[in-house]
Amino acid sequence: MASTDDKVILKSSEGECFEVDMAVASHLQIVKSVLEDCEGSSDKVVSLFIVEAKYVAMIIEYYKNYVELKEKHEEGGFEEKLKEFEKQFLEQIDKKELKGLVMAVNYLNAPALFDVVCTAIAKHIENKSVEYVREYFGIVNDFTAEEEAQIREEHRWAYDGVNDD
Amino acid sequence: MLDQLPEEVTVEILLKVPVKFLVRCTCVCKSWFNLITDTTFISTHLTITKNLPSNQFLLTHIHSSEESACVLHFKENGFKNYMRHDLSPRLQIKGSCSGLICLVDDAHTFSLWNPSIKASLTLPKSKITTKICEPCQEFFGFGFELHTNDYKVLHIVRLMHGREPYVGSGLNSIEAELYSLNAGTWKRISCVPHHTRLYSCPSLPFVNGFLHCIASQTESEDHDCRNVVWAFDVNRETSRNILLPEDLTLSKPCKLSVSVHGESSIAVLDRKGRSYSLANMGYENICSEGIMDEAVVYSCRIRYFKGFGNPNKWGTCVEKGWRRYSFVRPTEQKNQVWENIKKELGAS
Numbered sequence: 001m002a003s004t005d006d007k008v009i010l011k012s013s014e015g016e017c018f019e020v021d022m023a024v025a026s027h028l029q030i031v032k033s034v035l036e037d038c039e040g041s042s043d044k045v046v047s048l049f050i051v052e053a054k055y056v057a058m059i060i061e062y063y064k065n066y067v068e069l070k071e072k073h074e075e076g077g078f079e080e081k082l083k084e085f086e087k088q089f090l091e092q093i094d095k096k097e098l099k100g101l102v103m104a105v106n107y108l109n110a111p112a113l114f115d116v117v118c119t120a121i122a123k124h125i126e127n128k129s130v131e132y133v134r135e136y137f138g139i140v141n142d143f144t145a146e147e148e149a150q151i152r153e154e155h156r157w158a159y160d161g162v163n164d165d
Numbered sequence: 166m167l168d169q170l171p172e173e174v175t176v177e178i179l180l181k182v183p184v185k186f187l188v189r190c191t192c193v194c195k196s197w198f199n200l201i202t203d204t205t206f207i208s209t210h211l212t213i214t215k216n217l218p219s220n221q222f223l224l225t226h227i228h229s230s231e232e233s234a235c236v237l238h239f240k241e242n243g244f245k246n247y248m249r250h251d252l253s254p255r256l257q258i259k260g261s262c263s264g265l266i267c268l269v270d271d272a273h274t275f276s277l278w279n280p281s282i283k284a285s286l287t288l289p290k291s292k293i294t295t296k297i298c299e300p301c302q303e304f305f306g307f308g309f310e311l312h313t314n315d316y317k318v319l320h321i322v323r324l325m326h327g328r329e330p331y332v333g334s335g336l337n338s339i340e341a342e343l344y345s346l347n348a349g350t351w352k353r354i355s356c357v358p359h360h361t362r363l364y365s366c367p368s369l370p371f372v373n374g375f376l377h378c379i380a381s382q383t384e385s386e387d388h389d390c391r392n393v394v395w396a397f398d399v400n401r402e403t404s405r406n407i408l409l410p411e412d413l414t415l416s417k418p419c420k421l422s423v424s425v426h427g428e429s430s431i432a433v434l435d436r437k438g439r440s441y442s443l444a445n446m447g448y449e450n451i452c453s454e455g456i457m458d459e460a461v462v463y464s465c466r467i468r469y470f471k472g473f474g475n476p477n478k479w480g481t482c483v484e485k486g487w488r489r490y491s492f493v494r495p496t497e498q499k500n501q502v503w504e505n506i507k508k509e510l511g512a513s
Contacts, residue, residue: 099170106174118174122181133193138169142195151192157283158188 008035009045010060012053017045024063029109048108054097055104062089062113090120098124099136129162176200180210183219184281208314211264222280224266226258235266237280250278250285259368260307260318267307267318267368275318275344291320291351293340306369306376308399317399318344319369319376321357343402356397356404358382363395364418370425374399377431381418382406392418394433409433 006022008031025031025046034046048056069081093101102117125133134141141148152159170178179187179201187210191198200206214220221240227233235250235258255271266278268285273294278285306319321341344351357363360383369376380395391414394407408414413421413433422434 102174102178103170106171114177118177119181121178125178126182126186130189130193133190137175137193139194139197141193143192143198148192151198155188155191155282158185161185162189 007044010056011045011047012056013048013050014053016053016056018053018056018060020060021064021067023067024060027063027066027110027112028059029111031108048104050107051104052100055101058093058101059105059108059110059113062116063110065089066112086116090116093120095124096136127161127163129164130159132164172196172200176206180206180213183214184210188282204314215264224258224261235268235278235280248280250280250283257367259305260371262307262371263309263316265307265309265316267305269305275320277316277318277346288318288344289349289351291342291344292353293320293322293342302363302365304363304366304369304378306371306378306397306399308371308374308376310374310400312400313347315348316346319356319397319399320344320351321363323363354402356402357395358404361395362390362418364421366422369397370423370431371399372425372431377407377423379418379421379423379433380406389415390418391415392421394423394431 007019008022008025010018010020010025010031012018025035030048031046035044051059065085066082069085070078073081090098098117098121102114102121105114105117125136128136133139143151175197179190179197182190187201191201219239219241222237223240225236225238227236233252233256235252237248237250239246239248252268253270256268257270258266259269259275260267264279264281266280268276268278270276273291275288275291276285277288302323304319304321304323306321308317308319309315310317319341320343321339324338324340339357341354341356342351343354361380362382364379364381366378369378371377375396375398377397378395379392381390381392383390392409393414394409395404396407397404424432424434
């Protein structure tokens with residue numbers, strides 16, 4: 001088993017390499033299991049085939065802070081500090097990028113960040129129109145116009161208070 | 166990368182959004198419609214979101230000669246925001262659990278109101294209501310069965326004979342019926358044992374799968390009556406007794422009342438001559454049972470039952486003085502109930 005002092009290299013879909021502390025990378029379940037599978041091998045490079053470099057960088061930034069804050073606030077107050085950081089972390093991410101990020105995090109199996117990004121997307125879409133949601137999620141409407149009108153008619157109150165800005 | 170999110174990610178996101186948005190999203194596409202209207206999804210969403218401050222309410226009932234309505238006051242923002250549901254006149258709230266509110270009108274028509282999706286369902290007529298022509302006493306309970314995801318309504322009618330209502334307290338004068346939302350029908354049950362008299366209570370509090378009521382029991386006509394808490398198991402559809410602390414077993418049962426205490430306890434209130442009753446104050450709790458604690462303003466001893474199987478079943482907490490519950494009254498309504506509450510609480 002690798003000690004926490006070890007480094008690991010994560011390779012993005014473009015082939016860009018990121019050297020990361022094992023303590024950080026071990027939060028990504030997929031990296032952990034790949035490393036466990038090839039235990040003993042000197043080769044510490046993990047290819048994240050479908051994850052773009054910008055998302056690798058974001059994920060590393062999140063978990064680097066996560067690990068640091070956890071160490072610093074062992075006595076308590078970690079959750080609060082993490083919340084503060086998460087807020088700031090999410091502010092710098094474009095709404096369209098959240099979607100790419102959630103897919104990357106889902107693929108890498110990193111539960112803490114997955115929850116954070118899902119919550120951020122939920123918050124982002126909760127006041128949006130049906131059209132916006134379709135576009136955001138890349139969904140093709142497979143209802144006929146009549147079917148859709150009928151569903152809308154049933155719960156007309158649910159369609160007011162929409163704000164797509 | 167692919168443009169469409171995998172289903173497990175979509176589910177995870179949709180479990181975190183408000184109900185109004187979910188309802189809106191039923192018309193996004195067929196697969197979202199099926200996902201959002203799926204019972205497993207609905208109950209998971211309810212479990213995740215029910216403890217959020219935005220989903221905690223104070224439920225009150227307005228009734229006057231001009232209007233009748235249920236009002237849900239959102240805990241968030243200090244109960245300033247509210248949602249109103251107009252009711253037919255003389256409709257009463259008979260219970261609330263797991264997101265639904267049970268109502269009954271003076272023609273004995275039951276309905277279930279789901280405030281989240283602004284929908285209500287009228288139940289078929291309870292069969293025993295046809296017998297309600299004599300003077301009688303009625304009991305109502307509304308509970309939820311977690312494993313089968315079923316809501317149940319209990320309706321008990323005790324027919325009175327002449328001026329003395331409890332002569333012949335045998336089974337023949339009690340009729341009980343249970344409605345299951347899954348089955349969609351009422352069925353007759355016998356759940357109140359011989360020589361058990363239930364004590365009047367606007368609606369039976371639902372805790373831990375049981376509906377509760379103060380009752381007095383006697384082994385035969387000659388024996389003394391002892392007070393117990395009669396508990397109806399909503400899942401098994403049977404009843405059992407919870408023995409009260411010694412000093413409460415022989416006090417006047419009409420002075421006792423039972424209510425929800427915290428998350429999973431019942432409180433027995435010994436009023437000792439005071440004319441206050443929590444349930445009469447119009448407080449009901451929905452989603453979070455904890456809200457009752459905050460609404461309760463109580464100066465006497467509260468006995469609370471910690472659950473079956475707990476060797477030290479009863480705990481006591483003493484609260485001195487009436488605790489004020491702060492809320493803001495909807496301004497544009499002449500609200501009798503609020504006025505009464507304010508008077509009772511001594512608010513200025």
